[in-house]
Amino acid sequence: MLELVIISTLNGVLYGMLLFLMASGLTLIFSMMGVLNFAHASFYMLGAFFGYQISKFTGFWVGLVVAPVVVGGIGALVERYGLRNVHRHGHVPELLFTFGLAYVIEEVVQMVWGKLPVDYRVPGALDFPAFTVFGTNYPAYKLFMLAISVAIFIALLVALTRTRVGLIIQAALTHPNMVAMLGHDVPKVFMLVFGVGTGLAAVAGVIAGPALVTQANMAGLLGPILFVVVVVGGLGSLTGAFAASLLIGLVQTFAISLDVSVASVLQSLGIDAAPSGGVLGDLWNVTIAQIGPIIPYLLLVLVLIARPTGLLGNREA
Amino acid sequence: MVKTLARITAAGLVALAASTALAAPMSLKIAFVDPLSGGGASTGEAGLKTFQFMADQLNAKNTDLKLEVTGYDNKLNPQESLVQLQKAIDSGARIVVQGNGSSVGAALIDFVGKYNDRNPGKEILYLNYAAVDPALTNAKCNYWHFRFDANSDIKMAALTNYIKGKPEIKKVYLINQDYSHGQAVRAAARAMLKEKRPDIQIVGDEVAPLQKVNDFSPYIAKIKASGADTVITGNWAQDMALLLKAAGDAGLQANFYTYYGGGSGGPTAIKQANLPDRVFQISEGYANIDYKPAHDFEAAFRAKTGQEITYARIVNLMNVLSKATLTAKSTDPKAIAKAMDAIHNDTLYGKDSFIRPDDHQIFQPIYISRFGPVDTAKVMDSENTGWGWTGAGEIAAQDTLLPTTCKMDRPS
Numbered sequence: 001m002l003e004l005v006i007i008s009t010l011n012g013v014l015y016g017m018l019l020f021l022m023a024s025g026l027t028l029i030f031s032m033m034g035v036l037n038f039a040h041a042s043f044y045m046l047g048a049f050f051g052y053q054i055s056k057f058t059g060f061w062v063g064l065v066v067a068p069v070v071v072g073g074i075g076a077l078v079e080r081y082g083l084r085n086v087h088r089h090g091h092v093p094e095l096l097f098t099f100g101l102a103y104v105i106e107e108v109v110q111m112v113w114g115k116l117p118v119d120y121r122v123p124g125a126l127d128f129p130a131f132t133v134f135g136t137n138y139p140a141y142k143l144f145m146l147a148i149s150v151a152i153f154i155a156l157l158v159a160l161t162r163t164r165v166g167l168i169i170q171a172a173l174t175h176p177n178m179v180a181m182l183g184h185d186v187p188k189v190f191m192l193v194f195g196v197g198t199g200l201a202a203v204a205g206v207i208a209g210p211a212l213v214t215q216a217n218m219a220g221l222l223g224p225i226l227f228v229v230v231v232v233g234g235l236g237s238l239t240g241a242f243a244a245s246l247l248i249g250l251v252q253t254f255a256i257s258l259d260v261s262v263a264s265v266l267q268s269l270g271i272d273a274a275p276s277g278g279v280l281g282d283l284w285n286v287t288i289a290q291i292g293p294i295i296p297y298l299l300l301v302l303v304l305i306a307r308p309t310g311l312l313g314n315r316e317a
Numbered sequence: 318m319v320k321t322l323a324r325i326t327a328a329g330l331v332a333l334a335a336s337t338a339l340a341a342p343m344s345l346k347i348a349f350v351d352p353l354s355g356g357g358a359s360t361g362e363a364g365l366k367t368f369q370f371m372a373d374q375l376n377a378k379n380t381d382l383k384l385e386v387t388g389y390d391n392k393l394n395p396q397e398s399l400v401q402l403q404k405a406i407d408s409g410a411r412i413v414v415q416g417n418g419s420s421v422g423a424a425l426i427d428f429v430g431k432y433n434d435r436n437p438g439k440e441i442l443y444l445n446y447a448a449v450d451p452a453l454t455n456a457k458c459n460y461w462h463f464r465f466d467a468n469s470d471i472k473m474a475a476l477t478n479y480i481k482g483k484p485e486i487k488k489v490y491l492i493n494q495d496y497s498h499g500q501a502v503r504a505a506a507r508a509m510l511k512e513k514r515p516d517i518q519i520v521g522d523e524v525a526p527l528q529k530v531n532d533f534s535p536y537i538a539k540i541k542a543s544g545a546d547t548v549i550t551g552n553w554a555q556d557m558a559l560l561l562k563a564a565g566d567a568g569l570q571a572n573f574y575t576y577y578g579g580g581s582g583g584p585t586a587i588k589q590a591n592l593p594d595r596v597f598q599i600s601e602g603y604a605n606i607d608y609k610p611a612h613d614f615e616a617a618f619r620a621k622t623g624q625e626i627t628y629a630r631i632v633n634l635m636n637v638l639s640k641a642t643l644t645a646k647s648t649d650p651k652a653i654a655k656a657m658d659a660i661h662n663d664t665l666y667g668k669d670s671f672i673r674p675d676d677h678q679i680f681q682p683i684y685i686s687r688f689g690p691v692d693t694a695k696v697m698d699s700e701n702t703g704w705g706w707t708g709a710g711e712i713a714a715q716d717t718l719l720p721t722t723c724k725m726d727r728p729s
Contacts, residue, residue, distance in 0.1 A: 003542070018531075116581050212562075222531070
């Protein structure tokens with residue numbers, strides 16, 4: 001039992017941090033800027049492919065630095081020449097714009113790199129088991145992911161709450177006219193935030209690419225769970241997103257290790273009332289492990305009903 | 318005089334027409350209905366390329382039969398498949414080939430059955446190259462449907478026959494995707510292991526949502542805790558790759574018996590996970606079977622298409638189709654189906670295969686191969702990994718004959 005708890009906790013924390021790594025850029029754009037960026041996962045994918053391409057020539061570490069800068073630049077250009085024009089028409093055109101952009105990016109990636117997964121490897125320097133718990137290895141690369149996640153969290157938190165730029169960003173979100181009156185270039189601030197947000201997505205891509213599968217449909221596979229993290233954590237709250245990532249990582253991991261169903265619980269209480277067939281029988285016998293990966297979405301629905309601001313948010317979704 | 322001249326001319330024309338009819342090759346349009354966009358696109362494209370390569374090969378070989386394959390994108394959706402099939406029929410296709418997704422397969426069987434009842438004389442034929450739900454040749458079987466892939470029960474029968482001779486396998490863990498295919502694999506594994514190796518302990522029986530899991534570490538932790546020495550899985554694409562990567566990361570010491578370890582992207586994932594000689598595949602063939610013509614064919618295929626043969630069954634399907642059409646001397650699907658009903662044909666690997674008339678399921682030798690480092694100077698690797706598939710076992714077609722419940726309505 002202890003073994004199960006320790007291993008599940010470790011796996012949960014590692015997965016949660018991977019989620020935060022991927023969601024951090026989205027938090028910045030979606031919850032700080034208020035732009036629902038459907039193309040976020042596409043920038044993440046671009047990051048992974050750029051990282052892969054660069055790593056083929058110069059190694060992983062150069063890719064880790066260069067790819068996010070390039071993708072962030074593309075993001076800033078997209079904001080400057082695309083999003084800014086549709087921004088004044090409100091949220092729906094914005095949403096449609098990023099929706100279309102996601103398809104464009106996916107097609108371009110398919111044209112350049114093809115539809116098959118590419119062989120993007122963990123760098124040799126991190127390709128060893130860092131430690132072993134109860135006979136299970138934990139690769140150094142996963143710890144590296146965890147460290148980067150925590151570093152990004154702290155850096156963003158400090159930048160947003162302790163620096164002048166952060167103050168202006170927060171003010172520009174709620175009172176753009178006032179901030180402009182005070183002499184700040186609000187559109188430029190938005191461009192910067194969007195660029196940094198997409199750059200962070202690319203960091204996640206470069207790092208998650210070797211750990212997951214780098215292929216042209218990776219954006220579509222990842223998309224939904226990130227919105228869950230941001231909404232459950234609460235709009236406008238970085239700490240919320242961090243907590244939600246951990247929560248979802250842990251809940252999902254523990255759920256998978258529980259082979260418990262309604263029928264088995266009742267049976268252990270000495271009640272043998274399970275219907276054997278039909279829809280009811282299925283519901284009765286489905287284990288928590290089986291529904292584990294669906295739990296975050298259930299959580300999303302419940303949070304929106306019971307607490308529309310999310311765990312730590314201050315705005316309604 | 319005029320009359321005679323007219324007669325001679327007419328006779329001449331008839332003769333000319335007859336001679337051109339003899340000279341002009343029969344032409345057969347084949348509609349390929351499978352995903353060519355979205356998540357299934359890579360698989361669909363690999364299939365289409367194999368079909369087109371085969372059409373080119375056969376057209377060069379037989380000048381009196383021209384095969385033409387056209388791709389129709391069904392977006393992996395049963396409803397869209399029927400729309401696309403109708404489009405294909407309207408442009409003259411009478412043969413439809415499909416493989417991805419048994420749900421699509423079931424919809425096509427249903428459509429083709431009804432269409433042929435309503436349009437006698439204009440029948441269409443459905444040749445299935447990869448939809449492996451056993452129901453398609455049992456409860457849902459139809460005279461107009463032929464399956465060229467071993468269904469999932471047949472593959473499991475082959476695998477369990479192989480496991481019978483492996484006493485070192487003691488604890489088995491089943492992990493599958495939560496939909497019809499995964500459920501079929503797990504049910505068959507349970508039933509057949511119980512029958513053939515009652516001493517084997519099934520220490521876990523897991524289903525995970527289809528293509529939704531990003532991190533398989535918790536599942537690997539469970540497998541490890543269960544003490545399993547063998548994992549059997551029907552997972553494919555990302556679910557296969559991530560499962561293996563998580564296993565490699567955690568250092569799980571178990572063997573994986575897979576249905577689709579050799580699918581596109583599979584070899585890359587196995588190499589990345591660094592699991593040498595631990596991943597096995599149950600299939601109708603692999604690149605390094607010791608048979609020269611197959612080697613030459615594979616080499617030609619790689620040179621032309623830039624990919625490897627992941628669908629030996631498509632090669633078999635096209636050979637059977639061509640043989641049946643030439644035997645029937647007609648491109649009428651009714652005549653082709655009749656010629657195909659109990660046809661025997663050599664597979665790509667030079668072994669006999671045959672269609673069983675009772676359910677139109679093909680039977681052929683099934684191979685168990687294992688993936689690991691190979692000497693690329695001597696044998697072929699996969700996806701440029703330097704690792705390749707080598708033989709671990711072969712199960713004769715006779716040992717994979719499973720009974721069928723099919724009660725087929727045959728056209729008179």
